[in-house]
Amino acid sequence: MSAAVIDRAERSRRRFRLLELTVVVLALFPFSIFALRSSDGSGPRLVSTGRPGRAPVRRELTRTELRDRRARTQPTLADALLDVSIQLVWIGLAAWLGRRWFALRL
Amino acid sequence: MTRHAIVATLDVVLLIAFLALETPGASTGFKFHEWVGIAFVGFFVVHVALSWSWISGTIGRLRQDAVPRIRVNFVLNAALFVMALVAIVSGFLVSDYLLPSAHLTTSDDPRWRNVHNMTASFLLAVVGLHIALNWNWIKGAFRRYMTRQSSRDIGGESDS
Numbered sequence A: 001m002s003a004a005v006i007d008r009a010e011r012s013r014r015r016f017r018l019l020e021l022t023v024v025v026l027a028l029f030p031f032s033i034f035a036l037r038s039s040d041g042s043g044p045r046l047v048s049t050g051r052p053g054r055a056p057v058r059r060e061l062t063r064t065e066l067r068d069r070r071a072r073t074q075p076t077l078a079d080a081l082l083d084v085s086i087q088l089v090w091i092g093l094a095a096w097l098g099r100r101w102f103a104l105r106l
Numbered sequence B: 001m002t003r004h005a006i007v008a009t010l011d012v013v014l015l016i017a018f019l020a021l022e023t024p025g026a027s028t029g030f031k032f033h034e035w036v037g038i039a040f041v042g043f044f045v046v047h048v049a050l051s052w053s054w055i056s057g058t059i060g061r062l063r064q065d066a067v068p069r070i071r072v073n074f075v076l077n078a079a080l081f082v083m084a085l086v087a088i089v090s091g092f093l094v095s096d097y098l099l100p101s102a103h104l105t106t107s108d109d110p111r112w113r114n115v116h117n118m119t120a121s122f123l124l125a126v127v128g129l130h131i132a133l134n135w136n137w138i139k140g141a142f143r144r145y146m147t148r149q150s151s152r153d154i155g156g157e158s159d160s
């Protein structure tokens, strides 16, 4: 096999691995966001409002309800550190994947 | 301070402010979040102003035959700019403390809160890509900073 063919095979193998990694990261992102966005510890931002005999309807909390919940939760320094670290991990992952993609294609 | 040093320092401040903004629940609290948001607007404007020669130069080059890296960088920076703008504007729209305390009515529509939260979340990824594309600049700035520190330590010259 010529060097050019090996080179092309290696590149497409690397590209495929990178694609796999990117798909995994993209799949994890929404979980992290929905978990994170109640980072104040106040839990999900949806409440059920059901009339008897009817299926419950989910609605978003109002601003006043959110404010009340947040006033009841006192995040600790550990919460803050954990939350900032999670954001850093996401920025870092995007930067790392981005660098690999750009190195392959640009 | 050289122009380089000013830009690099501002970038670090911008990143710290961004991280604080991304974690209002656990780090700043929501009232302070809005103050940090206002400060962020100022840093953001200065950051864009300091990049102005790059922006106008790149627009000129796009009309000619720019290499793919320049095109990708431009599209990414434009996306970052628009998303930051949406996050800021929607932040003001749902403001819970600052604008109401100035007797301005804001929205309690959960859709605006979602716009704010979603753009903030996707900004994490775009900021990461922005760092990736400018990695060599960042490495260079860090190296320059370290060299200046060590030349100061051995009594060398500083450029301030």
Ligand code: HEM
Pocket: A036, A037, A038, A039, A040, A066, B018, B021, B022, B023, B024, B025, B030, B033, B034, B035, B037, B038, B040, B084, B087, B088, B090, B091, B092, B093, B094, B095, B096, B097, B098, B113, B116, B117, B120, B121, B123
């Ligand atoms: C680029 C700048 C900004 C970023 C990245 C950002 C980020 C965020 C994030 C991540 C949340 C989610 C809160 C949660 O855990 O549910 C949030 C909420 C909030 N932000 Fe910002 N923000 C920015 C600018 C602003 C500005 C300028 C204001 C107003 C002056 C503002 C006002 C608010 C308010 C009132 C909330 C609470 C809304 C809610 O209940 O979801 N933000 N912001």
